[in-house]
Amino acid sequence: MQFQFQADLARFFQEQFQCESFPVAVELCPAEFSGDVTVSCFPFAKALRRNPMQLAGQVCEFLAAHPDIEKAEAVKAFVNLTLKPAALMRDTIADPDRLQASSLLPESERQRILIEFSAPNTNKPQHLGHVRNNTVGMATASILERAGHQVFRINLVNDRGIHICKSMLAYQRFGEGTNPEKAGKKGDHLVGDFYVRFDQEFRRQIAELKANNPAFADKDSDELFLETEIGRSAQQMLQKWEQGDPEVRQLWQTMNQWVFDGFAETYRSMGVQFEHTYLESQTYTLGRDIILKGLENQVFKRREDGAVIIEFEEPNLGSKVVLRSDGTSVYVTQDIGTTLLKQNEYQPDRQIWVVGDEQKYHFQVLFAILKALGYSWADQLTHMAYGMVNLPSGKMKSREGTVVDADDLFEEMANLAREATLQRNKDEVPADLEQRAQVISMAALKFMLLKVNPKTTILFDPQASIKFEGDTGPYVLYAYARISSMLRKAAETSKNNAQADWGLLADEAEKKLALRCALYPETIHKAARELDSSCLAAYLLDLAKDFSTFYNRCSVLNASDPALRKTRLELSARVRNIIADGLHTLTIGTLESM
């Protein structure tokens, strides 16, 4: 918000106290006081080293005489202002271009930003946890872009490793030559079934093993992996894969392709897109040379057993193996390699990883190593750690089948949205019913995930499902559809060429709505600066709520005179544009009717 009187007040301070100029902030006046906006005098009191109450008196006196202000009232250290409607509208929404332009960051602050998210494994379909990652990743990228940054969305698919070999092995043994077409199943689901099948067989063998060897009785099953026949076979398969065994590679290629095809469909439903997808099978050896070079430069050292390690000065980080004693890479080594690759290929000013908060330590280690290696950009790396999605029964586990599957969830949600839409349109089934069901259900789901702070752990109750009423995506969509409907009607019935006159908008609800609109640019800035979609989601709810209040109090199409009607239509149209802009920034679509 930027009002004329703020600049005037700043000048007043300069003259009155012979001081440097400092910014004058305003906020919305709380509902329990009368006024449109409030000036808090605590910041001035600090800057000027004066009594805040006394300052409030002076500020009140100055502003009461200001031509834009109808009434100024000092309450303790606050000055509550009622603005003249014409001035309020002039400084908030009368000029939509200004609103649009000010939501972009200044040129000097815009960066090239690379954001990596999703990063699925190719042994199973995606579940609600991945949906949160994808949604947060896409929305964050989109928010950064909206604020003026240049953004590159990157996926790094974990397409190799023991977990994939498990699915492959189970397929060889129990698959009977099936494929997605024969099974009538999405490829990622089919491969996931074999992952679960592997685990069943593994657990059967573990039980058998424990029954026959009392010594194993209290060991946990991960420790006994190589004691089982099927575990050893999976290990052997991984070794064959690494040696490039043609048969294993062929099967790997085939099953991975099934999964990629399945993922493509899931991504399409969600509107997820990447500038580039890296495959771990092509990058996993990259970090090793850098480690060896670092070993020469004494960033790392070789332990007696041959492993290469780094010892951190920071005690909480301890020490970390970066090359195994057999010379192969570990997880963090691979990430060092891919980070450098991305840095070289995209030359970003900043890299962001959207990865679960359980990997905080990993990223601390990664960033600390890159810093130790002397890369100047190493302090421009951010781990955007988000919380898990848990079920009432606890954590989701793919191999135990206790997950909310992404595709199933999308389908259920779309069914609910379709029913609700039909319920509302009993007379005539809308031609675009499918489209509506898709947009509404995705809006509900994404909004639910985006309105909470990314770092909170979400509890998702499948029984309670996802609501379409109250604090939801559909509520915001509904405000948009209502305005659209109103504007359509206005276009049909408009017979006059009345001019908008902003001074006519004097109702509480009209002023509140205009003020809310004016808060949009700073909300975008905050969301981008803090990588937090939730403040934008909360803003859109407030905006939609303020619109609904206005809509119920102030008649638009049947307004008492043509100029008032025209002005209210203009106001509504601006609200509609902001809702659309905001929802699209959260990667949520809009509907003209619902």
Next chain:
RNA sequence: GUACCUGUAGCUCAGUUGGAUAGAGCGUCUGGCUACGGACCAGAAGGCCGGGGGUUCGAAUCCCUCCAGGUACGCCA
């Protein structure tokens, strides 16, 4: 054991560069349709902001401590 995260209304969550009487939604209870679209609006009830101490004119917010829940600390990824 050490580090980090979380603890706010019955439930799900906002609110921290310290500022007015702590806010929404759901649920519960009252009202509002001769409708510019009821996926709505107006209102009520519901809180020692996990406990205790401290700093401050002022603390949900900062510091200390305790309690509860979660996560991480692999030559797994």
